[in-house]
Amino acid sequence: MNLDVMKKLTYGLFVLTARDGQKDNGCIINTAVQVASEPNTISISVNKANYTHDMILKTGKFNVSILSEEAKFDTFKHFGFQSGRDVDKFAEVEISRADNGIAIIHNEQTNGYLSGKVIQSIDLGSHTLFIATVEDGEVWSDTPSTTYAYYFANIKPKPQPKPKQKGWICTICGYIYEGEVLPDDFICPVCKHPASDFQPL
Template sequence: MDKKAMYKLTYGLFVLTAKADGKDNGCIINTAIQAASEPNQMSIAVNKANFTHDMIKQTGEFTVSVISQDAGFELFKRFGFQSGRDADKFAGFAAYETGANGIRYITEGTNAYISVKVEKTQDLGSHTMFIGTITDMEVLSQTPSVTYEYYQNNIKPRPQASAAAKEGKTVWHCRICGYEYVGAEIPEDFICPLCKHPASDFEKVVS
């Protein structure tokens, strides 16, 4: 079975935000879709390891900011490569407004936001699917949305040779965020500590 077939699926990329106990947080997801038109509903799937996941479970509300081709890599680093349990992702960040639901949405490097009230949840194993009714949404710009392929080809920096690679060690490179695992083989159950993607999203770059 060729797991790289998953890379052929078309994904958008989004900043998912939530607010709980006075704390604002967000993470990067690629699993936001319109679930129904009457009533107008959206579904998202969120990794259970993400702090934003727990906030949505607690409050039943979230906002999705649709990332556009204007976005820089710093947006992905801020919201995708650190945990809200350990860092304030909005510290020193001013490119946001607060929606009617009290949740922040991103105003730079995005072209729309959609706010949702959760109606249903479904346990999917590593992820939880949240399905809800859209309560508010606005278009912010006409710049095209980022796809996962566009991010890989135009936004994410090309990997640089690491010290471990230069020493001739076997390095496994995360295709999503660039994290490197050093070892002859990567465990099948390994989860990237930065972006929470599984071992199947790592590629061997030195052998």
């Protein structure tokens, strides 16, 4: 199976936030969908390894800040590439709070938010599916929401090719001489063959 096909699904990308006592935390998720309109109900799927998962499991409440196409890669790194168990993700992040007291990311990188109250949890193995009624929400801008495909095409940096090493390789033993110019009288220190047996890298 080609797992890249999963990237073709029309996921959105969100900052999921929760609060336990005085502790705020958040993580990046790509699974938040409306599953019913009466009552207004959404589901989110959260990896059990995420600290935010445990907070939601305990408190039964969360917010979803909807990332727009203005979202920066640093936001994904900040909320997605480190654990709230080790760092305070909100120590230097400007936030607002919804009526439920949980943080929301309200800036040019988000176009709205939803507040959810969990009514059911389903164990899915690596993840828990939380089904929640929508208690509050707001639209902040008309900037399109970030999709998974948009993130990979326009936000996540592309891998940069490593600069090609300049040098010469011995065709006999594989020894590499580093440098742009190979001296005519060079002798391979490994196999003792002359410069004529070298090729540029």
